[in-house]
Amino acid sequence: MLYQTKIRMIEIFKNMQAVRHKFVVSQKVYEAFQQCSGDYNPLHTKVEFAKEKGFKECVMYGNILNAFVSMLIGECLPTKDVMINSQDITYRQPVFLNDELDAELTVEKIYESVNVVDFKFRFNNVNGKTVARGHIQISVI
Amino acid sequence: MLYQTKIRMIEIFKNMQAVRHKFVVSQKVYEAFQQCSGDYNPLHTKVEFAKEKGFKECVMYGNILNAFVSMLIGECLPTKDVMINSQDITYRQPVFLNDELDAELTVEKIYESVNVVDFKFRFNNVNGKTVARGHIQISVI
Numbered sequence: 001m002l003y004q005t006k007i008r009m010i011e012i013f014k015n016m017q018a019v020r021h022k023f024v025v026s027q028k029v030y031e032a033f034q035q036c037s038g039d040y041n042p043l044h045t046k047v048e049f050a051k052e053k054g055f056k057e058c059v060m061y062g063n064i065l066n067a068f069v070s071m072l073i074g075e076c077l078p079t080k081d082v083m084i085n086s087q088d089i090t091y092r093q094p095v096f097l098n099d100e101l102d103a104e105l106t107v108e109k110i111y112e113s114v115n116v117v118d119f120k121f122r123f124n125n126v127n128g129k130t131v132a133r134g135h136i137q138i139s140v141i
Numbered sequence: 142m143l144y145q146t147k148i149r150m151i152e153i154f155k156n157m158q159a160v161r162h163k164f165v166v167s168q169k170v171y172e173a174f175q176q177c178s179g180d181y182n183p184l185h186t187k188v189e190f191a192k193e194k195g196f197k198e199c200v201m202y203g204n205i206l207n208a209f210v211s212m213l214i215g216e217c218l219p220t221k222d223v224m225i226n227s228q229d230i231t232y233r234q235p236v237f238l239n240d241e242l243d244a245e246l247t248v249e250k251i252y253e254s255v256n257v258v259d260f261k262f263r264f265n266n267v268n269g270k271t272v273a274r275g276h277i278q279i280s281v282i
């Protein structure tokens with residue numbers, strides 16, 4: 001892409017509204033994550049194990065939320081011409097099967113000269129509790 | 142779990158060898174990630190778009206590597222009694238379909254009094270290039 005076009009692209013992020021999206025950790029999402037990761041740790045697959053550890057049922061994989069972050073970046077921004085440079089996430093509350101999560105993604109900083117944007121995000125559950133939060137840095141490509 | 146048992150658990154990590162595991166970003170993994178995330182960004186799905194952006198073919202989703210991190214933590218440690226607190230990742234090189242990645246996970250720091258362990262990880266491709274690296278903090282539960 002031409003330099004001038006990239007400059008215009010980065011402008012899009014300057015007045016970007018917060019991106020909001022609702023995700024459901026459905027059975028389909030849960031099984032697809034297992035297929036993708038190969039992770040069958042008992043905390044996520046054996047209800048008795050999860051109960052022993054003090055949870056009401058199996059805890060969902062935290063990295064399902066990182067898959068949702070991928071979708072927020074890949075599909076919900078005002079341009080598709082983006083690529084993730086780095087990201088972090090902190091888990092604060094357990095997520096369970098069929099939980100509805102309300103995601104919010106907001107611009108934190110724009111580095112115009114290198115076409116880079118920093119975002120922060122959080123996922124809230126239906127009780128309004130933040131279950132995870134973090135940061136993502138993207139390049140406009 | 143009793144306090145004394147947790148203390149013994151954390152001991153396991155003191156002399157832990159680096160965990161190594163080979164992953165393949167297969168068609169099955171790629172499709173499962175799409176099902177999980179709902180991310181169909183053209184960089185990952187349209188070869189012409191990827192070529193326009195300077196890549197030889199579609200770039201794999203970075204967050205597939207985070208799914209692999211989940212498996213490293215959930216399945217490859219000397220105990221299954223763990224839960225991820227937080228993690229970060231930096232992407233350095235593109236990953237393509239069917240790439241073989243050699244993962245390495247090593248202990249960085251152990252916080253005995255709170256049963257917490259910090260790890261660092263990296264994924265190398267068959268050319269020995271590091272495609273991504275990052276950190277994970279877990280609790281022994």
